[in-house]
Amino acid sequence: MLGRTYDGEVCSIARSLEIVGERWTLLIIRNALFAGATRFGDFQRRLGIATNVLAARLDGLVTAGVMERSSSAATAEYLLTEKGRDLRGALVALTDWGDRWAAPDGPPIIYRHDGCTGEVHGRIVCDACGAEPDAATASRGPGMPEEHADGG
Numbered sequence: 001m002l003g004r005t006y007d008g009e010v011c012s013i014a015r016s017l018e019i020v021g022e023r024w025t026l027l028i029i030r031n032a033l034f035a036g037a038t039r040f041g042d043f044q045r046r047l048g049i050a051t052n053v054l055a056a057r058l059d060g061l062v063t064a065g066v067m068e069r070s071s072s073a074a075t076a077e078y079l080l081t082e083k084g085r086d087l088r089g090a091l092v093a094l095t096d097w098g099d100r101w102a103a104p105d106g107p108p109i110i111y112r113h114d115g116c117t118g119e120v121h122g123r124i125v126c127d128a129c130g131a132e133p134d135a136a137t138a139s140r141g142p143g144m145p146e147e148h149a150d151g152g
Contacts, residue, residue, distance in 0.1 A: 010148045019064045020087065024049050025057050026094070029066070029080070029087055034111065038077040093122030 006014035020026055024047065031037040031046050044054055058078055061067040066084040070077040092111055099107040111120040125132055 010144060019060075019066065022057065022060070024053060025061065026087075026091065028054070028057055028061065029084060030091055032067070032078065032080050033085065033088055033091065038079060040076065040078070043078075089122055092120055096122050 006018060009015075020029065027047055028037075028043055028049075031043060035046065037043050037046060040051075040054065040058065043049065043058070044051060047054070049057075058067065058069075061084070062069050062078070064083075065081055066087070067078045068081055070079070095107075095109065095111065112118065113120050123132055124136070
C-alpha cells in the first residue's frame with residue numbers, strides 16, 4: 001500500500017498531491033470553482049460522496065488553506081481562497097487531457113470565458129518567446145536543496 005506522503009520527494013508535483021491528491025478532492029474544488037458550490041449539502045448532493053469522506057476532505061482543504069470555512073455553524077460555507085482559485089488552470093488542463101484520452105463521445109463539459117463565451121483551454125507557453133513547445137525539460141530550480149542537486 002502506498003503511503004500518504006511523499007517525504008522523500010523534492011518536487012512540487014508531490015507536494016501538490018499531498019494537498020489535492022486524495023480521491024474526491026479535485027471534484028470538490030471543481031464544484032466550488034465552476035458550479036458555485038459552497039455548502040456541505042451542495043457538495044454532497046452534487047457528488048454523491050459519503051458525508052464522513054466529504055467532511056474529511058473539506059477539513060483538509062481548510063487546513064491546507066485552499067478553502068476557508070465561514071464561522072456560522074448552521075449555514076457554514078466553504079469558500080475557495082486565492083490558493084484554491086489558483087487551481088483553475090490545473091483543472092482545465094486535466095479536463096483537456098481527459099477530453100482527449102478518456103471521453104470517447106466528446107467533451108462532457110466545456111469551460112467558457114465569461115467575457116465572450118469562447119472556450120477555455122490549458123496551454124503550456126514559453127515565458128521567453130511565447131511558443132507552445134512540444135517538449136520541455138526539467139532543470140534545477142532555486143528551491144532544490146544542494147544534497148539533491150545531482151538527482152540523489
